[in-house]
Amino acid sequence: MMYQHNFILRLRDVPRLIVMLSMCFVIMGTCATSMAETSKPPSDVDMNFRQDTVVDKPTVAVDSNSTADHSKFEELKQPFSSGPEVTKACLKCHTEAGHQFMKNIHWTWNYQNEKTGQLLGKKHLVNTFCTNARGNEGMCAQCHAGYGWKDETFDFTNQENIDCVVCHDRSGTYYKTPPSKGNKACSIMFEGKQPIQWSKVAQSSGLPARENCGGCHFYGGGGDGVKHGDLDSSLIHPDKKLDVHMDEAGLNFTCTNCHVTKKHIWAGSRYDVLAKDTEGTGKPGQRRDVATCESCHGLQPHPNNSLSSIKLNNHTDRIACQTCHIPTIARGGVATKTDWDWRTAGKTKNGEGYKEKNYTQGNGEHRATYKSIKGDFKYAENLVPHYAWFNGQMDYTTIDTKFDPAKESVNINRYVGSASDGQSRIWPFKQMRTVQPYDKGNNTLVYMHLWGNDENAYWGNYDFGKAIKAGMEKNNLPYSGEYDFVETYSYWPITHMVAPKEDALTCNECHARKGRMENLKGFYMPGRDSNYWLDLLGILAIIGTVFGVLAHGLIRVVMNKKRA
């Protein structure tokens, strides 16, 4: 089916076909279907970030109270020809923004957790998707808020390398492509775009809207909704059902309504989560440090006007708001990836890589269930989250963590918390299961060299051995030379797609024998828990009583008859 379809497309465009076919032969046919799709407008939800924002719908309106109109600034009325030129102009007025932003994780991709001492951030972490950004910056750093990070030569001290417009472009015409071309066949996916009109983009500067942040955050993990489950492109124009705050016809929140900033540093970190906010709203204008629900809704968010509301307010110390108010994730018609098996990657048809798109998501788009470059995938929509006690601390299995592969699986990140520590609340998570390569000799995870225009890049040669060897060598890490696959899990705290209150969970969802909290331990929950022996003895006592009185009555009746 798929090949017939491709064939028709190629007939329409013979010269292009010849070019492409020759490429296929040269590179042994990676990313074959992507090539075929270049002859029609790109609509691969897996790869095209900020897709169709220009032609599709108008950009998200931001209710700005700004006193400045950037289109009137003389400094911006010039023919810019590159990003750094625009940044230079920005910094003329925003004198401190550069220094401030350089401390931001969007720039550093580096985060040291003060509590655990672990070195985190995309610069270091191994994940359960494409496994590592490190060493693959030529592709992955298209979501770095800078210009041109493709290898270790990138200058993190040069302010002009900061990409201001990726967040502040309000024209909807700016886009990013991978910093390096990578394998020729793959780079075709990013070709054929209109050149960026730098002056127009610069003059449109304003506060970031959902589409700005979403340009990267909706596509984490390599495609729309792949990573988080509560962040995907459906949040660009959401209705109230999908997100009560971002509802386009209602409150129309942007991301920064909650993720408030102070000197270009955002509140709300996934690496160090504030799982239980005990401070609440604070004084007016005071709190710029958190993105918690409590920082707006307070510590008693339900009106204390009925028994049930009081009872709900009594839950807030043990249950995160998100647990009840985000009943399911991936609700907007965009699926989230739940399972990724790298073992099957590398299959080819006629020497070419290929895709199978056997999942059709709520909005009608087809999602790849197999890609030669990545393996097999499973998706879910309207997914009930995974629940766990969480005190905000995440422990990561990093590149240097040794593990025992004989154990069932490896948690790439492990939520910390318990019912009894007084710091934890029950939180919802998206659970992601992956089977990914590891170093069989050293029992550690591995960095893979996926992206590149060389013979070691997996996206080109389909050779795990070479890709791992190159990925490890590039970072001076030991590699035993033998790899195998290990089952891994990652957990993504859920906090977006807050439903209207009428869609919040009812008590029964959890207070039941087989409810959502079935597997949580360390506490007694009415409706779910009971003591087996107490129930048994209690029921026996009641049955005994009933039989006792029945027997007593029966003897009375029999004896009465005898006498009569």
Added chain:
Amino acid sequence: MSQRYIMLFTRFERFWHWSQMLLIMILLFTGFAIHGFHQLLDFQTAVELHTVCAASLLILWIFAIFWHLTTGTWRHYVPTTNGLWKVAKFYAFGIFKGERHPYHKAYWRKHNPLQAISYLALKLFLFPAIWISGIAYLLYPLWAETSGGQLIWVAIFHTVIAFAILAFVIIHVYLLTTGHSFKAHVMPMINGFDKVELSSEEEAYLEKDEPGNIR
């Protein structure tokens, strides 16, 4: 000495009895729903009903305690061993042989010794136990700052007492079938009049000063 029908269960006592009966029934039903024994009510409704009924019953008990103390009716519940053995023996053996109930209700002693000691135990132990554990359960967020482990003991205790009260209810209802007739046992709690052994002085007093309370 003669047997006469007199007003034994006054209006408040009857109101107390029947509203208490209704509340205890609802509490048992909703309580076992919260406990997870049945799903005939959704959890929220069960909790709301249970809480409202429990609060109502507490208020009723406060009134009842006040009533018992001020009217002197508490004396009916003073435990005695005098005749206790006879009554116990009657229910264990005599009742099968068609013997007559050994106890005759008196003006100031409407319960037989076994009845009095049972009701007293109910009022002094089971009821306080259920409402103390119930209040602790309800106000759990106020005392369980950091630990989720303690609620289980309150819940277990509360459930044990609930089973005991249910057993009491079953026996209580069964005992209505003993004696003359079911109706003869229930009617006094409806119209208040019960057959009681009166001394001639009591009879004379009631006929002269409280003619409405004697038939």
